[in-house]
Amino acid sequence: MITQTSHFLDFDDHSIHLREISPEQPSDLPPVLMLHGAIEDGRIFYSKSGKGLACALARAGHSVYVIDSRGRGQSTPPIGKDNNHGQFEMIAHTLPECHRWVLARHASHSKIHWMAHSWGGVVMCSALIRFPELTESVESQVFFGTKRTIKQWSFERLFKVEFLWKRFGPWLAKKKGFFPFKQWKMGSDNETYLSISEGQLWVRDVAWVDPRDNFDYGSNAKSVNWPRTWFIAALKDPVLGHPKDVRRFSDEMGHGKHTILSKANGNALDYDHINMLTHPKAVDDYFSDVINFIRAQQAA
Known part of the structure; x- marks a missing residue:
């Protein structure tokens, strides 16, 4: 059995929720810190019933901490019309502070594994560039569908990126104070004007x-x-994490191992941007490879 506990870190006028998912028995394995992408919250990695990558990592012996970024998920206050925060706050403040909090909580470990979905990987990399001293306490990184730029064309890109994210989204968010992705059933959480306007530039x-x-x-x-x-892309991800865009981002960093999840590469199915983390087959298909990857870094 695994256990789940919620922690709340207070930062001035807001509170950040971290979901701790722990193994049944304590182990000497390093903890894992996870960050979701845009229009999401931390539940992309776990469910109360024990599904998801975070729960698989806990069953393998790791204590896992999943961040709900500012205003999303169980972090408070929720995103509303009076928001004045965007991705800068996550890069420069929230993520480094959450990292330090987890390190302090696991004082016997000098390093933490980082994992992120989609835009969360851009945030994590940006934080390490801004604060290179943090790299001394990050054991490894695994990113799922993470890209910075989008260059692959499709009808989906025309709607989701060119129209919604670059044009209509910033306009409505500036007028309303935020974009109601959750209320419009277009995502699991909303986005502030600053998070949209700052992100769409990149x-x-x-x-x-x-x-x-x-x-x-x-x-x-x-x-x-x-x-x-390790950059993990999905074959049926035509826009939000196209394998070529994922590769381009790792080239900017000058570093990274690559995998495309597909039947042709021996996987159970051709995954997409979301089900690469949520499909039931992923647990036995490749989550074990992720666990083995971070174990190998610790052994090295």
């Missing part, structure tokens, strides 16, 4: 530079002593 293939303070992530990326990183 999706446009604008230089990897922070729009708040002009910190140049791109110029500093290849000087980072990156932890061992």
Whole structure:
């Protein structure tokens, strides 16, 4: 059996929810910190009934902590019309503080494994570039469908990226204060105006530079002593994590192992952007490979 507990970290006017998923018996394995992508919350990695990658990692002996980024999931206050936060806060404040909190909670370990879905991987990489000293306490990174820019064309891209994310989304979010993806059943959580406007700049293939303070992530990326990183893409992910866009992002970092989940590569099915983490077959299909990957980094 695994156990699930909620923790809340207070930051001035908001509270960040971390879901702890723990093994039945304590182990000496390093903890894992997980971050969701845009229009999501941490439940992409777990369910109360014990499904998902986070639960599989806990059953394998790892203590896992899943972040609900600011205003999403069980973090409070929820995203509303008076938000003044975006991806900058996650990169520069929330993620580093959550990382330090987990390290302090597991004082016997000097390193943590990081994992992220989609845009969460961009946030994690950006945090390591901004604070390269954090790399000393990150054992490995595993990213699922993570890209920074989108260059592959399809009808889905025209609607989701060119129209919704780059044009209509920022316009409505600025007018309303946020984009109601959850209420419109277009995602599991909403997005603030700043998170959309800041993120869509990078999706446009604008230089990897922070729009708040002009910190140049791109110029500093290849000087980072990156932890061992694995980029996992899905064959049937035509837009949000197309394998070619995933590869392009790792090239920006100058580092990374690559895998495309597909029947042709020996997987149970041709996965897509979401079911690569939620499909029941993923547990026995390749989650064990993820567990073996992080174990190998610890052994090394």
